[in-house]
Amino acid sequence: MTMKELAKLAGVSPSAVSRYLNGGSLSEEKRAVIRDAIQKTGYEPDIAAQTLRTRTTDLIGIVVPRLDSEAVSRMAAGALDVLSREGYVCQFAVSDMDPEQELNQLRLFQTRSVAGVILMATVCTPEHERFLHDLPIPAVVVGQKFRSVCSVYHDDYGAALELTRLVLRRGRTRPVYIGVTERDAAVGVSRRRGVEAGLREFGLDAEALPIALSDFTLESGRAAMQRLLAEHPDLDAVICATDHIAFGAMDALRAAGRRLPEDVSVVGVGDSWACDHIVPHLTSTHFYFRTSGQEAARMLVELLRSDAPVRPIRQTMLNYTIQYRDSI
Amino acid sequence: MTMKELAKLAGVSPSAVSRYLNGGSLSEEKRAVIRDAIQKTGYEPDIAAQTLRTRTTDLIGIVVPRLDSEAVSRMAAGALDVLSREGYVCQFAVSDMDPEQELNQLRLFQTRSVAGVILMATVCTPEHERFLHDLPIPAVVVGQKFRSVCSVYHDDYGAALELTRLVLRRGRTRPVYIGVTERDAAVGVSRRRGVEAGLREFGLDAEALPIALSDFTLESGRAAMQRLLAEHPDLDAVICATDHIAFGAMDALRAAGRRLPEDVSVVGVGDSWACDHIVPHLTSTHFYFRTSGQEAARMLVELLRSDAPVRPIRQTMLNYTIQYRDSI
């Protein structure tokens, strides 16, 4: 059923139908006739023809590092929630943690003529900044702070700082840190800096903080913990960049015969649902992942709807909540 | 840059360019000229125009009950993996566990002229069967068995049966079951039936099995456990329809002063990553969620690519692996 057929059936011109749908000036009688015809036929306009003609879509591209991760899926759910409520349709692509892939997927989306994109970034390189800034369509970054692009991110520094204070306040003096690659400005750099700031507050030498690097998996966290245990057997606290790393670290500590939390305090970041169910319950900071996705989506919608010639670059940092549990 | 402009620049007709891109008969010289022109201009054909003209797309719609769930996100990741590798683009929609919404979202996808759909179903009603069977585009269901639609599902019955055997073989005689709504044929019905079959194998009265209903949240599992504890204080085993329910049940049992696994055995289904990290480690069955998503995607691709007039209805049941841990 095309608009032409529908028009013939209603005894009007296609233009009239188009005006009916898009709100042009039209007499009440025609309006009624067309309404009836649509009612009867269940006519739906063809989206491909519309986009070809109007050169606009309600498609949003979302690039995520991976889908099967608690933090990411919560962000994605938040974004999808808001966007579909606002009438947009979301296309997802996975970058597989590869910065190059992130850009490739964004390029791919462009050729699919999406109206805007959301990127859950794992890094913040000058190339990324430039690419996103020069993108001809609105873009919002989640999870990393991009100076020249709209972004929504978490208070990584503050969360790590406060967790560190919490640990040191309990009298721990030989903390170690398990972090992730420095290429990740948010998780890799900000959280480490927060920890170092916490150490300095307590008069400790931040330069001397033993650090092991891990990726985002539990297994890798376990391995990192084992390395640290070998080098610093007298450690009495472990600050981890993510909860999963902390879970792995706890495994390794237990396997090494350390009592938790008597011998060693452990903290993570992210407040995974499991924090409350492993033993001991893991102290962590709650990050509002779903909210960050929703916020990014709202930002994007605003950019898409605004017809201002120059678009403001808006940054939103979301706060966190300390979840004090038994692991310290 | 349109095809027309590109053609003029190369000194050929638009048809020639189209033939170059789609493999029509074309002389080697023209081929070279066009290649150069595309090289130079970076021309990309317009997708909207293509779909308008050819009436085909490489868009796939995927409807999931929710995105932020371990099982779902793993399935989704598997599907996305295969589909994007095969050159398709995936649009996601959330049904929010509402069977009506599942159909609505599928309808929405149809108006967006997707080439095919994957539905992660929570129920299997006659209406769903009919709707999907009558869909003019290929469809694959994941997680539920639909007789008249291609589907990929797990061996819910077998997994529940074998877990029940495991529990009873340990000498437990007063098991209880925490399940989910019977509207969910896979999780609600098949798993319960598996448990009942297990009971009968050991000469127990399946009719007398105490059952509490829960939804898919940990909190709800905890509440269900509390109800069962109140009514059957002498229970010595809890079989749970999902791992999250089991986690909640373990919380409630511990709160009630029961020792795990000495006083009560607990088992779940799904093999959440956390099974290995809560205490006691939860015995469960591993389901190949990612594989199910991949498999569904492969099925769909096959349907899309096949030009056979009549499409076979293919069913795939995936096996499971018992993960024997300390909770029993």
Next chain:
DNA sequence: TATATCTATGAAAACGATTTCAATTCGGAG
């Protein structure tokens, strides 16, 4: 050599909407 079958090619007709554009009608002001 004549005829039939290919390949190579561009002009032009779709695909299904929106958006000029020009024509018509209709009030109301002069």
Next chain:
DNA sequence: CTCCGAATTGAAATCGTTTTCATAGATATA
């Protein structure tokens, strides 16, 4: 009664491709 602006209307152009269709040349078959 005439004239002007606004509201209605449909014909036709347009968006950027793909796909006939027709034609011309080339090659193969008889």
